[in-house]
Amino acid sequence: MKRLLIVVACLLAAACTTTSTKAALSVTPPSPGATIILIKPDIELSLLTAAGMSEPRADWTADAVANVQTSLERAVSSSSHTFRAVDPAGAMEGQSGQLLRLHEAVGNSILVFEYGLMPLPTHAGAFNWTLGEGAQSLAEQYDADYALFTFGRGNYASSARVATFVVLSALGVGIPLGGQQVFTSLVDLRTGQVIWFNVGVAGPQADMRNPEGAQSLVDSMMKGAPL
Amino acid sequence: MISRSVATLAAGLLLATASAAPALAQHRAPGLVPDPASVEGGLWGLMQRTEEDAKHSADLNTDPALNDYVRGVVCRIASEYCGEIRVYIMDRPLLNASMAPNGYIEVWSGLLLRAENEAQLAFVLGHELGHFLENHSLEQWNTQKTWATAALVITVGAGVAGAYYNVNLSGIGDIAYLAAISSVMSYSRGQESQADAIGFERMVAAGLEPTAAAGIWRQQQEETRASSFRSVRQSEAMGSIFRSHPLTAERVAALDALARGRPGGLEERERYRAAIRPHLAAWLADDLSRRDFNASLALTERLERDGMDLGVLEFHRGQIHRQRREDGDLELARDAYLTSTQYEDAPVGAWRELGDLQARLGDPGAARLAWRTYLDRATTADDRWIVEDSLTGLEAKP
Numbered sequence: 001m002k003r004l005l006i007v008v009a010c011l012l013a014a015a016c017t018t019t020s021t022k023a024a025l026s027v028t029p030p031s032p033g034a035t036i037i038l039i040k041p042d043i044e045l046s047l048l049t050a051a052g053m054s055e056p057r058a059d060w061t062a063d064a065v066a067n068v069q070t071s072l073e074r075a076v077s078s079s080s081h082t083f084r085a086v087d088p089a090g091a092m093e094g095q096s097g098q099l100l101r102l103h104e105a106v107g108n109s110i111l112v113f114e115y116g117l118m119p120l121p122t123h124a125g126a127f128n129w130t131l132g133e134g135a136q137s138l139a140e141q142y143d144a145d146y147a148l149f150t151f152g153r154g155n156y157a158s159s160a161r162v163a164t165f166v167v168l169s170a171l172g173v174g175i176p177l178g179g180q181q182v183f184t185s186l187v188d189l190r191t192g193q194v195i196w197f198n199v200g201v202a203g204p205q206a207d208m209r210n211p212e213g214a215q216s217l218v219d220s221m222m223k224g225a226p227l
Numbered sequence: 228m229i230s231r232s233v234a235t236l237a238a239g240l241l242l243a244t245a246s247a248a249p250a251l252a253q254h255r256a257p258g259l260v261p262d263p264a265s266v267e268g269g270l271w272g273l274m275q276r277t278e279e280d281a282k283h284s285a286d287l288n289t290d291p292a293l294n295d296y297v298r299g300v301v302c303r304i305a306s307e308y309c310g311e312i313r314v315y316i317m318d319r320p321l322l323n324a325s326m327a328p329n330g331y332i333e334v335w336s337g338l339l340l341r342a343e344n345e346a347q348l349a350f351v352l353g354h355e356l357g358h359f360l361e362n363h364s365l366e367q368w369n370t371q372k373t374w375a376t377a378a379l380v381i382t383v384g385a386g387v388a389g390a391y392y393n394v395n396l397s398g399i400g401d402i403a404y405l406a407a408i409s410s411v412m413s414y415s416r417g418q419e420s421q422a423d424a425i426g427f428e429r430m431v432a433a434g435l436e437p438t439a440a441a442g443i444w445r446q447q448q449e450e451t452r453a454s455s456f457r458s459v460r461q462s463e464a465m466g467s468i469f470r471s472h473p474l475t476a477e478r479v480a481a482l483d484a485l486a487r488g489r490p491g492g493l494e495e496r497e498r499y500r501a502a503i504r505p506h507l508a509a510w511l512a513d514d515l516s517r518r519d520f521n522a523s524l525a526l527t528e529r530l531e532r533d534g535m536d537l538g539v540l541e542f543h544r545g546q547i548h549r550q551r552r553e554d555g556d557l558e559l560a561r562d563a564y565l566t567s568t569q570y571e572d573a574p575v576g577a578w579r580e581l582g583d584l585q586a587r588l589g590d591p592g593a594a595r596l597a598w599r600t601y602l603d604r605a606t607t608a609d610d611r612w613i614v615e616d617s618l619t620g621l622e623a624k625p
Contacts, residue, residue: 044273044276046269047269049372049375049376050376050379051372051375051376051378051379052375052379053371053372053375055266055269055368055372056266056269056270056272056273057263057264057268057269057272058263058264058268058269058271058272059262059263059264059268061272062263062272089279093283097283160376164379167383168383171383171386171387171390173386
């Protein structure tokens with residue numbers, strides 16, 4: 001009984017989306033009227049099987065990409081900036097394609113070294129990450145000042161996984177029940193600098209496979225955005 | 228009592244690994260697109276991303292003639308799937324080809340360099356196609372899932388029984404996991420053998436030579452045995468229940484058995500060499516980056532047996548000896564460059580290297596002649612000034 005209570009407490013603790021923001025100190029936020037490109041979210045979702053394998057789900061992935069995209073557009077609609085959606089699938093050629101891939105590498109590095117257990121000695125102080133001045137070519141190609149990237153990976157437990165969880169909890173063994181992590185980053189295309197970065201872990205109410213959940217997730221993610 | 232039944236179950240699992248093999252089913256229907264909500268749809272989704280990466284890879288070989296040729300070979304052995312299969316040729320110096328479950332195939336230049344004829348290439352492409360036609364990725368995924376679940380159930384069972392009888396039965400869980408891994412690998416070896424058989428039948432049905440299938444593996448064995456590295460030479464000797472592919476010797480024996488009694492077919496040697504000829508020099512140079520000089524020598528000798536491209540191949544032999552730097556390599560390199568210059572297709576660099584070696588081996592007259600020929604032929608080369616300078620240095624000597 002005591003163990004079951006602990007389990008319930010754990011579940012309640014994760015009941016809402018938790019985010020953790022980092023921002024570059026010396027950079028001013030976008031001035032009113034700036035043009036910002038919304039890069040189509042890069043999301044992959046899978047099913048967590050009983051034994052803990054992640055089974056890719058193309059339908060969830062497609063739904064989540066569409067839902068998060070719509071929610072992002074809604075979240076920024078009241079701002080004074082101009083937003084334009086860009087689908088990287090049609091933009092992977094040439095230098096802009098290289099930059100989009102570079103952002104994926106930089107974003108994941110931020111995740112590992114700013115949020116992970118091993119900070120880089122060279123990044124110990126202020127938050128200071130950049131794509132380099134080459135990012136200007138994205139600015140020119142899309143006639144934009146900033147780019148907003150969204151990246152999400154995660155899995156959802158199957159019912160068999162939940163049953164395994166319950167059985168093992170009774171034996172005093174804890175196993176993960178799946179989870180989804182998202183990051184968004186705002187890049188100044190004139191300098192290449194990542195000026196704002198936010199990492200979120202989705203709560204049960206923020207299931208991006210449905211439109212309401214995606215909106216809840218995006219609202220939490222964008223709450224402190226300098227937009 | 229419970230612990231004994233758990234132990235029996237684990238032992239049964241280990242025994243089952245010996246018999247786990249994929250069943251040959253009907254090929255997938257051409258043009259089949261899976262439901263996005265299915266496991267196969269999920270695998271396709273992942274592979275589409277990988278395919279995007281392949282499309283934009285710096286290694287991608289975009290020569291239209293070569294791509295048309297390889298695509299033509301795919302269509303020759305699988306006309307009904309011709310429209311849905313995408314071919315990507317990668318300039319990477321290892322013998323490799325792979326097919327993704329969503330129907331795209333990567334062919335590495337190391338394979339194109341090593342296949343001797345169209346029949347051999349068709350066999351390897353047919354093998355990869357076999358994985359696609361039989362949905363092997365999906366089967367493999369489902370097998371892994373089943374065994375992972377079985378291992379989990381046994382481990383939990385052992386844990387419960389152990390707690391109840393107050394004994395440590397964690398060893399049974401370990402056995403269950405090892406059994407699961409070995410059975411997945413055994414399944415994978417079964418799939419490889421099945422793909423070999425499919426590749427063989429498709430190649431033969433296209434009118435190509437049956438012995439070519441075992442032939443490409445024999446060549447690979449030859450090259451492996453010739454390697455400069457002991458680890459490579461010994462890599463084939465160790466069989467294991469944890470291997471994903473069958474031993475080459477077993478594959479050769481199986482393919483020999485298939486070819487026995489079959490009427491001969493076409494090899495298409497010259498057509499094949501003509502298709503790869505424009506890339507031969509570049510791929511050979513790439514192969515040197517592996518720095519497995521003795522394997523490269525074995526490969527060069529084999530390619531020379533057909534009596535084609537001797538200028539390019541002898542130049543490459545010179546390059547290998549020049550970089551290997553063992554006793555006598557300077558002379559061997561010089562001889563190879565010299566032989567190369569006797570052929571119409573000798574690369575112009577052969578005279579530059581020949582001049583360099585003649586100078587080092589103390590024959591300034593021959594060096595002068597070779598360098599002058601280089602300057603006559605390489606009228607626009609960037610390194611002319613180096614050769615001119617070497618020539619001046621040589622002439623200044625008494």
